[in-house]
Amino acid sequence: MNLAPKVPSGPLEEKWTRYRSTVKLVSPANKGNFTVIVVGTGLAGASAAATLADLGYNVLVFCFQDSARRAHSVAAQGGINAAKNYRNDGDSTMRLFSETVAGGDFRSREANVYRLAEISGGIIDQCVAQGVPFAREYSGYLANRSFGGSLVSRTFYCRGQTGQQLLLGAYSALCHQVTLGRVKVFARTEMLDLVVAGGRARGIVTRDLVTGRVEAHAADAVLLATGGYANVFFLSTNARGANATAIWRAYRRGAGFANPCFTQIHPTCIPQSGHYQSKLPLMSEALRNDGRVWVPKLKGDTRDPAEIPESERDYYLERMYPGYGNLAPRDIASRATKRVCDEGYGVGVSGRGVYLDLTGATARLGEDAVRERYGNLFEMYECITGEEPWKAPMRIYPAPHYTMGGLWVDYGLQSTIAGLFVLGEANFSDHGANRLGASALMQGLADGYFIIPYTLGEYFAGAILEKVSPADQKFTEAQKEVEDRVARLLSVQGRRTVDSFHRELGAVLWEHCGMSRDAAGLRAATGKIRALRGQFWEDVRVPGDAADLNQELEKAGRVADYLELGELMCRDALAREESCGCHFREEFQTTDGEAMRDDGRFCHVAVWEFAAEDREPARYVEPLTFEAVKPAERSYK
Amino acid sequence: MRLTLHIWRQRNRNDRGRFVKYEINDVSPDMSFLEMLDVLNQRLIEHGEEPVAFEHDCREGICGCCGMVINGVANGPEKGTTVCQLHLRHFRDGDVIYIEPWRSRAFPAIKDLVVDRSALDRIMQAGGFISVRAGSAPEANTVLIPKETAELAMDAAGCIGCGACVASCPNGAAALFVAAKISHLGLLPQGQPERHRRARAMVRQMDREGFGACSNHRECEAVCPKRISIRFIALANRDFLKESLAPSEATSGKAKNAKK
Amino acid sequence: MHRVAEFYRSTPGKKFVTTVTGAVLFAYVVLHTLGNLQIYFGTRMLNAYAGLLHSVPGLVWAVRFVIALSGTLHVVAAVQLTIRNWGSRPIRYMVQRYREADWAGRTMIWSGTGVAAFAVYHVLHLALGSVHPDFVPGDVYHNVMAGLLVLPVSIIYIAAVVLLGLHLYHGLWSFFQTLGWSHPLYDSWRRAFATAFAVGVVAGNVSIPVTVLLRLIS
Numbered sequence A: 001m002n003l004a005p006k007v008p009s010g011p012l013e014e015k016w017t018r019y020r021s022t023v024k025l026v027s028p029a030n031k032g033n034f035t036v037i038v039v040g041t042g043l044a045g046a047s048a049a050a051t052l053a054d055l056g057y058n059v060l061v062f063c064f065q066d067s068a069r070r071a072h073s074v075a076a077q078g079g080i081n082a083a084k085n086y087r088n089d090g091d092s093t094m095r096l097f098s099e100t101v102a103g104g105d106f107r108s109r110e111a112n113v114y115r116l117a118e119i120s121g122g123i124i125d126q127c128v129a130q131g132v133p134f135a136r137e138y139s140g141y142l143a144n145r146s147f148g149g150s151l152v153s154r155t156f157y158c159r160g161q162t163g164q165q166l167l168l169g170a171y172s173a174l175c176h177q178v179t180l181g182r183v184k185v186f187a188r189t190e191m192l193d194l195v196v197a198g199g200r201a202r203g204i205v206t207r208d209l210v211t212g213r214v215e216a217h218a219a220d221a222v223l224l225a226t227g228g229y230a231n232v233f234f235l236s237t238n239a240r241g242a243n244a245t246a247i248w249r250a251y252r253r254g255a256g257f258a259n260p261c262f263t264q265i266h267p268t269c270i271p272q273s274g275h276y277q278s279k280l281p282l283m284s285e286a287l288r289n290d291g292r293v294w295v296p297k298l299k300g301d302t303r304d305p306a307e308i309p310e311s312e313r314d315y316y317l318e319r320m321y322p323g324y325g326n327l328a329p330r331d332i333a334s335r336a337t338k339r340v341c342d343e344g345y346g347v348g349v350s351g352r353g354v355y356l357d358l359t360g361a362t363a364r365l366g367e368d369a370v371r372e373r374y375g376n377l378f379e380m381y382e383c384i385t386g387e388e389p390w391k392a393p394m395r396i397y398p399a400p401h402y403t404m405g406g407l408w409v410d411y412g413l414q415s416t417i418a419g420l421f422v423l424g425e426a427n428f429s430d431h432g433a434n435r436l437g438a439s440a441l442m443q444g445l446a447d448g449y450f451i452i453p454y455t456l457g458e459y460f461a462g463a464i465l466e467k468v469s470p471a472d473q474k475f476t477e478a479q480k481e482v483e484d485r486v487a488r489l490l491s492v493q494g495r496r497t498v499d500s501f502h503r504e505l506g507a508v509l510w511e512h513c514g515m516s517r518d519a520a521g522l523r524a525a526t527g528k529i530r531a532l533r534g535q536f537w538e539d540v541r542v543p544g545d546a547a548d549l550n551q552e553l554e555k556a557g558r559v560a561d562y563l564e565l566g567e568l569m570c571r572d573a574l575a576r577e578e579s580c581g582c583h584f585r586e587e588f589q590t591t592d593g594e595a596m597r598d599d600g601r602f603c604h605v606a607v608w609e610f611a612a613e614d615r616e617p618a619r620y621v622e623p624l625t626f627e628a629v630k631p632a633e634r635s636y637k
Numbered sequence B: 001m002r003l004t005l006h007i008w009r010q011r012n013r014n015d016r017g018r019f020v021k022y023e024i025n026d027v028s029p030d031m032s033f034l035e036m037l038d039v040l041n042q043r044l045i046e047h048g049e050e051p052v053a054f055e056h057d058c059r060e061g062i063c064g065c066c067g068m069v070i071n072g073v074a075n076g077p078e079k080g081t082t083v084c085q086l087h088l089r090h091f092r093d094g095d096v097i098y099i100e101p102w103r104s105r106a107f108p109a110i111k112d113l114v115v116d117r118s119a120l121d122r123i124m125q126a127g128g129f130i131s132v133r134a135g136s137a138p139e140a141n142t143v144l145i146p147k148e149t150a151e152l153a154m155d156a157a158g159c160i161g162c163g164a165c166v167a168s169c170p171n172g173a174a175a176l177f178v179a180a181k182i183s184h185l186g187l188l189p190q191g192q193p194e195r196h197r198r199a200r201a202m203v204r205q206m207d208r209e210g211f212g213a214c215s216n217h218r219e220c221e222a223v224c225p226k227r228i229s230i231r232f233i234a235l236a237n238r239d240f241l242k243e244s245l246a247p248s249e250a251t252s253g254k255a256k257n258a259k260k
Numbered sequence C: 001m002h003r004v005a006e007f008y009r010s011t012p013g014k015k016f017v018t019t020v021t022g023a024v025l026f027a028y029v030v031l032h033t034l035g036n037l038q039i040y041f042g043t044r045m046l047n048a049y050a051g052l053l054h055s056v057p058g059l060v061w062a063v064r065f066v067i068a069l070s071g072t073l074h075v076v077a078a079v080q081l082t083i084r085n086w087g088s089r090p091i092r093y094m095v096q097r098y099r100e101a102d103w104a105g106r107t108m109i110w111s112g113t114g115v116a117a118f119a120v121y122h123v124l125h126l127a128l129g130s131v132h133p134d135f136v137p138g139d140v141y142h143n144v145m146a147g148l149l150v151l152p153v154s155i156i157y158i159a160a161v162v163l164l165g166l167h168l169y170h171g172l173w174s175f176f177q178t179l180g181w182s183h184p185l186y187d188s189w190r191r192a193f194a195t196a197f198a199v200g201v202v203a204g205n206v207s208i209p210v211t212v213l214l215r216l217i218s
């Protein structure tokens, strides 16, 4: 597998500028002759589609929701980072870059991360120009807040709706291009396979979710911006429809899958309250700015939190990580929370919960100030739990949230299949082994607005693309395969529901490939998942038929893919014999329980190549080299 | 808890549709309304029946997928919530609940509780944007926007496009949705150049889609999960009136006369 | 299409027409009500007032023209809107509960139709006298007193005025929204204004048949 990262030469600070100034261009007159498929209308997909259309390409856009505006990016609450240094508090491109590299525990590609930091400011400019109503100071200047993993205030936000507002910006740009006739949007259409012809990605096969029609679409390049796969755990902060199908199908067609085991477990989510639960809502990390996290010092203390005096509370994040305290990065905070709960200090009925306390902030800043900052989050908490966070601390527990892993891409966002580009959370991204808060939105928009317009141009300018049509053999074959698979799912007619398999898969992964992992557990999990997959194909029950809106059928296809991906995650976690970022291997920890990285053996991206059905996939590596920031032990103490 | 559900079942666009009664007796007050439907669906599948189709995605009140009319009120009895955020603790043991899809000429039925809301997308395509090319934006802090203005724009921008306004309006009007969009962009300095043209284009598309007209019943505001104020309808009317009756010379199509 | 035509074709355009014409009709109603109240100052006053109106050349016809035009436009636009609104939900809800939309607002077309029917009757009754039992041209005071002493007639008058009140209760508030007259400082006054005038018009006009029936004036 060719994993050449194709990073431009020259000093880190000049790479992107150099790339942009020397990249081959497609003549404006010629752009209209290229058709680009964009799958996904989240921040990455919508921004890419709108920008490419604006440049003159023909763009076909796909999403499974009923409207492009509902992509999962809408759910992001907290904010988006940019190294604007508006606060004059010491921020700079270099600092955002080095914090992101260190935050990712030195498992990301330096040049990509630097470019991300460099572009970050332009994203804010672009979004403001589109009418994104970012929070402002009374003076009219843009406001900032701080976020986990950083000591500077560089996060821009729109109340608790940052993702929604940024997406509306990108979506409105997309709408404009639709009106101009350069974009065609296929909503309620799910990509079920990738078509590779002549060694290049040339199209996709989709199913119309309303009519059930399976159809092939041809193009000159395919962009996947289909988001992350944290939903593999069943219970996560992700939308119910979030899935890995698009990237998984691309993987099976030859795209390398990088670091599948890198999944972020977010520390501040609403704990599970019952077996029927379908989702673990996130309480924005921003709450940790003013909130303090604690557990009672007494094991199994069931007193009302208000009655527990200060001296009997353990502010464990402040105790363990005095440097960052409650703002410690997510992986660190989640693990610390798991540890105190494992030791028996957890609160709530299940004992799987800790207090996130803003009552002190309310007393200090006044209810109005707290309401302005967090009012909508408090309302959400109250609405879900029926408890009032003004009066009593909230109960939180970590939950799967984001996937740093994804399809491997080079500097130009191109996967190992020529002509297949991957953007946003779907690629293995710039976040290494752990993502810092407010940086996913930044990455998605950087990819879409500012990077892909150049790198896709370079691909087109350098490639000789033969004409293809959906009637070609490769397309009809792929289409037939999709139809057969749909038919197979419907034909099992077993006894168990799709959800029951998904829940079971999630439980296995959470247990063995969640916040901490060990070799024995991972081996056991691999076996369990394989067995579960066997059962799935023998005993799943998918009601209804294929020529209709059939939500169970949609889910079944996604879960079938998750059942394969779950195994790869365990495999990847097993092969990475070190602890880094989110990936904590019990066997590799210091005496005080901190992660022990092994830069000698594992300073690389692990990339998996699909072998034939039920054959072991091959593991390749892209070595990582660090010039600007030297790998050091990550310390938030 | 025990509940009796009367759910609208409709196979597809051509089916006439009917209510089907389901008894469900082991749900917990901490469940969300959608989780209750999940439980029902699991049971239906196990019994070899087709589950109830309903739309949902984020399950945290932000994507706008999950609308349905519950006992005659869009998004159910709790104010300012989407159905995914509505919990059974707001119902009583033994309640009888009617669940219906959004009903509007502009939202054709698809299946059970799922309807086609693409009319709202087409309204956005008609003008719900500020045309700006990636790369041409000025430095973000060069345009100062008073906090109050930004907050007001944000109030309007909070719309999640769920369509509850249309579903609840006695006239099936989309005025609140359209007004929220017109106001969000029209209040901001960046939105000024296209402000009035935008209002006219969006209203024109709204009418084409077959929505009813606004009679200022205020029902939309009462069911809006994001509590968007009908004040925005007034503001949008103003922009529309201005553009229709006293457009600036540049946009009235008469600018060429000035050259004479 | 000319902009103005396009404007009228739009729903906010028609709504604008109903509101402007509604305002004209409302102004007329207020003046008419004030005029009617002259009755409390006795025969001479009322007849003098009526005489005054007719003494200004063309005034009556000008007013009639404006009212007829406004009324026609109002009815045409309102009926068009209502037909459109009725068609916007082909399948009704099995259960529908309103949180805010009040009865007055939802029955504008019926209160309006009631008012229109009454207006015709009212003209035939007190202006032309064709349905009046004892019509004396020029003697407004007499015509009113004699007309309203018939109980069913008084009931018609009272019912019509109540319908008008309902119409105004919603319409006058709605008027501000339609024209875009909204400001957080003054918004709470809009409801008060609509209620006050609706009540005022009803009270003023209902008082006449009631006092006549109770023979408080004669």
Ligand SMILES: Cc1cc2nc3c(=O)[nH]c(=O)nc-3n(C[C@H](O)[C@H](O)[C@H](O)COP(=O)(O)OP(=O)(O)OC[C@H]3O[C@@H](n4cnc5c(N)ncnc54)[C@H](O)[C@@H]3O)c2cc1C
Pocket: A039, A040, A041, A042, A043, A044, A045, A062, A063, A064, A065, A068, A070, A071, A072, A073, A074, A075, A076, A077, A078, A079, A080, A081, A162, A163, A189, A190, A191, A192, A225, A226, A227, A228, A237, A238, A239, A242, A243, A245, A246, A282, A401, A402, A423, A424, A425, A426, A437, A438, A439, A440, A441, A442, A444
């Ligand atoms: C609750 C929550 C809060 C968050 N808060 C923040 C935050 O404050 N700051 C931050 O930076 N990040 C945050 N994140 C992370 C961030 O929101 C996401 O990583 C990011 O939005 C992903 O964007 P995307 O464009 O890659 O994909 P998404 O927005 O997930 O979009 C995926 C798109 O792909 C489409 N799609 C997927 N599969 C298919 C298929 N098979 N066929 C067709 N279409 C398909 C979908 O329809 C959708 O349009 C948060 C995430 C969550 C879950």
Ligand code: HEM
Pocket: B213, B214, B215, B216, C015, C018, C019, C021, C022, C023, C025, C026, C027, C029, C074, C075, C078, C079, C081, C082, C108, C109, C111, C112, C113, C115, C116, C167, C168, C170, C171, C172, C174, C175, C176, C178, C179
């Ligand atoms: C004295 C006579 C009348 C007065 C003072 C009057 C006044 C008003 C006013 C102020 C409005 C509010 C406009 C708005 O919402 O912005 C209105 C609306 C309306 N009027 Fe009248 N009106 C009168 C007669 C009529 C008649 C005769 C009809 C008969 C059809 C009628 C039907 C309506 C309807 C249906 C509306 C609501 C339109 C809508 O909201 O869609 N009105 N009226």
Ligand code: FES
Pocket: B055, B056, B057, B058, B059, B060, B061, B062, B063, B064, B065, B066, B082, B083, B084, B085
């Ligand atoms: S499911 Fe997203 S708003 Fe309810």
